Amino acid sequence: MNAIDLLKQQHEKVKKVLTKMSEGAPATSAELRDLADELVAHMVIEEHIFYPRVKEIMKDMVEESFEEHAVARFELARLLQATGTEKKTRAMVLKELVEHHVEEEENEMLPKVKKNIPEEELVRLGAKMQAAFERAVEKGFAAFFPTTASPGRYRRHANGGMPMHHAR
Ligand SMILES: [Fe+2]
Numbered sequence: 174m175n176a177i178d179l180l181k182q183q184h185e186k187v188k189k190v191l192t193k194m195s196e197g198a199p200a201t202s203a204e205l206r207d208l209a210d211e212l213v214a215h216m217v218i219e220e221h222i223f224y225p226r227v228k229e230i231m232k233d234m235v236e237e238s239f240e241e242h243a244v245a246r247f248e249l250a251r252l253l254q255a256t257g258t259e260k261k262t263r264a265m266v267l268k269e270l271v272e273h274h275v276e277e278e279e280n281e282m283l284p285k286v287k288k289n290i291p292e293e294e295l296v297r298l299g300a301k302m303q304a305a306f307e308r309a310v311e312k313g314f315a316a317f318f319p320t321t322a323s324p325g326r327y328r329r330h331a332n333g334g335m336p337m338h339h340a341r
């Protein structure tokens with residue numbers, strides 16, 4: 174799958190999950206952890222692989238995108254710490270942030286990328302990003318999310334963290 178189709182597919186999934194979380198029953202810890210893993214992995218592959226290449230053709234847009242990712246991380250951290258009805262409120266705010274950002278990527282960035290980057294390079298980038306995405310999901314969002322105060326209950330691996338009382 175080329176880089177454009179891969180990113181669009183991931184956008185659809187995250188938007189769908191956030192819509193459900195902001196409308197349905199309060200999200201469980203497992204659902205929140207999965208969302209965080211996938212959303213952060215998506216941002217990581219854009220920041221590390223896709224944006225550096227896109228920056229060569231649209232610098233301002235990429236800089237703006239980094240800022241929007243930072244804001245999304247902020248609200249995601251708040252969502253992960255939410256209890257009760259805060260979960261729906263924060264999921265809705267994150268959904269609005271993500272929708273705005275995705276709209277800019279899909280309507281402004283990706284069409285320009287399609288025009289300026291050859292298909293074979295997009296296919297290569299897509300494969301690299303897919304592999305990096307899977308690795309990032311496997312590591313879990315906390316590996317890329319040093320500002321989250323207490324990711325403990327969302328950790329994918331029991332020993333993923335290094336709480337003080339376990340430090341040797
Ligand atoms: Fe993005």
Ligand SMILES: [Fe+2]
Binds near residue numbers: 180219
């Ligand atoms: Fe994106």
